[in-house]
Amino acid sequence: MQFHLDGFRPGDPAVAPASAQALPPTDALPAEVDVLIVGCGPAGLTLAAQLAAFPEIRTCIVDQKDGPLLMGQADGIACRTIEMFHAFGFAERVLKEAYWVNETVFWKPDGTKRENIARHGRVQDVEDGLSEFPHVILSQARVHDFYLETMRNAPGRLEPHYSRRLLDLTTEPGTGSSHPVTARLERLDPAHAGKVETIKARYVVGCDGARSIVRKSIGRALHGDAANQAWGVMDVLAVTDFPDIRLKALIQSAGEGTIVLIPREGGYLVRIYVELDKLRADERVGSRNITVDYLIAAVQRILSPYTITVKEVAWWSVYEIGQRLCDRFDDLPDAEAGERLPRIFIAGDACHTHSPKAGQGMNVSMQDSFNLGWKLAAVLLGRCAPELLHSYSAERQAIAGELIAFDREWAALLSAPLKAAGDPQGAGVDPTEVQDYFVRHGRYTAGTATRYAPSLLTGEASFQHLAKGFLVGTRFHSAPVIRLADAKPVHIGHAGKADGRWRLFAFGGAGDRATPGSPIGALCEFLAGSARSPVRSYTRDGEDIDAVFDLRAVLQQGHGELDIGQVHPLLLPRKGRHGLRDYEKVFCPDLSGSKDIFALRGIDRQAGCLLVVRPDQYVAQVLPLEAHDELGAFFARFMLPQR
Numbered sequence: 296m297q298f299h300l301d302g303f304r305p306g307d308p309a310v311a312p313a314s315a316q317a318l319p320p321t322d323a324l325p326a327e328v329d330v331l332i333v334g335c336g337p338a339g340l341t342l343a344a345q346l347a348a349f350p351e352i353r354t355c356i357v358d359q360k361d362g363p364l365l366m367g368q369a370d371g372i373a374c375r376t377i378e379m380f381h382a383f384g385f386a387e388r389v390l391k392e393a394y395w396v397n398e399t400v401f402w403k404p405d406g407t408k409r410e411n412i413a414r415h416g417r418v419q420d421v422e423d424g425l426s427e428f429p430h431v432i433l434s435q436a437r438v439h440d441f442y443l444e445t446m447r448n449a450p451g452r453l454e455p456h457y458s459r460r461l462l463d464l465t466t467e468p469g470t471g472s473s474h475p476v477t478a479r480l481e482r483l484d485p486a487h488a489g490k491v492e493t494i495k496a497r498y499v500v501g502c503d504g505a506r507s508i509v510r511k512s513i514g515r516a517l518h519g520d521a522a523n524q525a526w527g528v529m530d531v532l533a534v535t536d537f538p539d540i541r542l543k544a545l546i547q548s549a550g551e552g553t554i555v556l557i558p559r560e561g562g563y564l565v566r567i568y569v570e571l572d573k574l575r576a577d578e579r580v581g582s583r584n585i586t587v588d589y590l591i592a593a594v595q596r597i598l599s600p601y602t603i604t605v606k607e608v609a610w611w612s613v614y615e616i617g618q619r620l621c622d623r624f625d626d627l628p629d630a631e632a633g634e635r636l637p638r639i640f641i642a643g644d645a646c647h648t649h650s651p652k653a654g655q656g657m658n659v660s661m662q663d664s665f666n667l668g669w670k671l672a673a674v675l676l677g678r679c680a681p682e683l684l685h686s687y688s689a690e691r692q693a694i695a696g697e698l699i700a701f702d703r704e705w706a707a708l709l710s711a712p713l714k715a716a717g718d719p720q721g722a723g724v725d726p727t728e729v730q731d732y733f734v735r736h737g738r739y740t741a742g743t744a745t746r747y748a749p750s751l752l753t754g755e756a757s758f759q760h761l762a763k764g765f766l767v768g769t770r771f772h773s774a775p776v777i778r779l780a781d782a783k784p785v786h787i788g789h790a791g792k793a794d795g796r797w798r799l800f801a802f803g804g805a806g807d808r809a810t811p812g813s814p815i816g817a818l819c820e821f822l823a824g825s826a827r828s829p830v831r832s833y834t835r836d837g838e839d840i841d842a843v844f845d846l847r848a849v850l851q852q853g854h855g856e857l858d859i860g861q862v863h864p865l866l867l868p869r870k871g872r873h874g875l876r877d878y879e880k881v882f883c884p885d886l887s888g889s890k891d892i893f894a895l896r897g898i899d900r901q902a903g904c905l906l907v908v909r910p911d912q913y914v915a916q917v918l919p920l921e922a923h924d925e926l927g928a929f930f931a932r933f934m935l936p937q938r
Contacts, residue, residue, distance in 0.1 A: 367435025
């Protein structure tokens with residue numbers, strides 16, 4: 296963590312100095328904002344936390360609840376999401392509190408006494424090397440707390456406005472208005488109940504759940520079919536002789552249904568998903584009048600011969616499985632997609648819903664708004680053309696569609712009847728099929744399967760052979776390195792923060808020491824001095840040299856063989872009001888054991904390469920180190936000259 300750049304500052308370094316541009320705290324809504332976020336769920340808070348880093352952007356977030364969430368419904372946090380949390384600065388706090396899902400066990404009917412269950416499988420939850428972070432379980436409410444603290448400590452000092460219900464949105468297209476979207480909100484707090492407030496915005500983002508008012512206001516609808524399958528869920532404190540109560544478990548009984556058991560943080564709490572009966576085509580789960588005692592009794596039957604006594608129920612609910620998706624995630628009719636720009640967006644459950652079995656609802660929702668946040672910031676700060684915003688719906692709608700297809704198959708497997716004993720060719724599924732599917736699709740549940748197709752922001756994989764382990768369109772897969780200046784072991788991916796900057800990772804070829812005249816040195820000369828350089832074209836006068844493009848070099852030599860003072864000056868840039876040098880731009884491989892990043896990620900040792908990584912941590916392009924013109928042409932497609 297770097298601080299003291301603009302002078303010594305005592306106290307907590309996570310608390311940024313308040314900007315004079317931050318909106319003053321007030322109970323009343325501002326009259327005009329750049330971005331209005333509706334909904335303080337995971338998607339809304341991810342977006343708000345990202346925009347709070349830019350005090351020049353006037354952001355407002357509202358929610359109809361009367362305060363922060365106290366008890367969350369979602370709890371599974373994928374490896375990829377922890378990578379994102381690190382960019383926001385609170386991954387370590389999540390890991391400290393959370394339950395770590397290290398292994399998953401599978402139970403099926405006992406072969407000799409089918410009314411009982413018996414363990415038949417045990418697998419590692421996440422494959423080795425998939426991420427430096429684990430799959431964990433933590434209450435959604437705690438995730439909200441961390442985001443709220445991040446917003447509060449950011450330069451923008453952003454706080455939500457609670458007890459506001461969105462009534463409607465209207466847009467004035469083609470009028471030339473700087474704030475074309477008008478929102479009307481009704482106050483719900485007793486002191487102001489019924490009062491209607493109006494706020495004008497440049498952009499509105501609906502993160503207001505499956506019954507989204509924002510979605511309805513732009514004429515979008517969720518399309519798809521319910522699976523006519525009901526499930527119950529409860530968080531309980533219980534006493535049991537079931538041996539795997541502190542392991543994630545999938546338990547399939549012969550005739551009583553299925554349980555998905557997920558231990559919770561804190562050592563005692565456990566979440567239990569309970570399969571209920573099939574619903575009729577015209578039936579809703581609410582009409583069943585299911586009680587928590589009904590759920591507990593079902594769990595007791597499924598766990599036979601083991602017993603469980605529930606001492607306390609912290610939370611419970613019943614729900615129907617369904618996979619639904621919007622055609623677009625913005626307000627543009629298909630016929631007008633190329634004629635005007637989007638002004639209203641939807642994210643999370645507002646545009647896609649699925650079962651909780653894959654543990655992806657909260658995770659994918661946050662990835663939606665992480666994708667959108669840096670794009671809104673780049674447009675509002677005048678760094679990118681507004682056409683960039685078309686890419687949000689294009690990228691995230693396709694990813695949501697893939698997730699729903701996976702979720703449909705997984706939910707169907709969990710709800711399917713088991714094959715009869717002694718009839719391997721009969722109808723239904725064998726429990727081993729469920730375990731095999733879980734293992735095969737582990738990258739979906741880890742959140743690392745996302746791959747963006749070639750587009751304005753994602754190049755073709757023409758030079759993929761130079762970095763076989765950094766696939767274009769996938770998230771930047773971190774690896775251990777040694778920081779040259781202080782010999783500290785770090786992860787290279789942790790250099791990326793949620794600050795809207797692009798990362799340029801230059802991997803040195805054979806003999807390249809990043810000195811002037813070397814291939815990396817030539818790249819530095821181009822970036823620092825050429826009129827075609829994206830650094831010179833898109834960095835404003837008076838800004839630090841890495842304000843938009845954060846260049847890092849990774850060399851092949853051991854850190855003891857190199858001298859930090861010999862690298863190109865662009866890798867020791869002077870920054871801040873004192874012109875202090877940044878010593879954290881150059882890295883070497885960790886040559887202990889099998890940690891060499893060049894081997895782990897398939898980097899061409901002879902030629903090296905340049906990786907272009909988006910602000911949301913996805914690999915946008917792999918290029919040869921000497922492909923200077925190609926690098927400049929890539930950014931010229933969507934960035935606006937600043938000089």
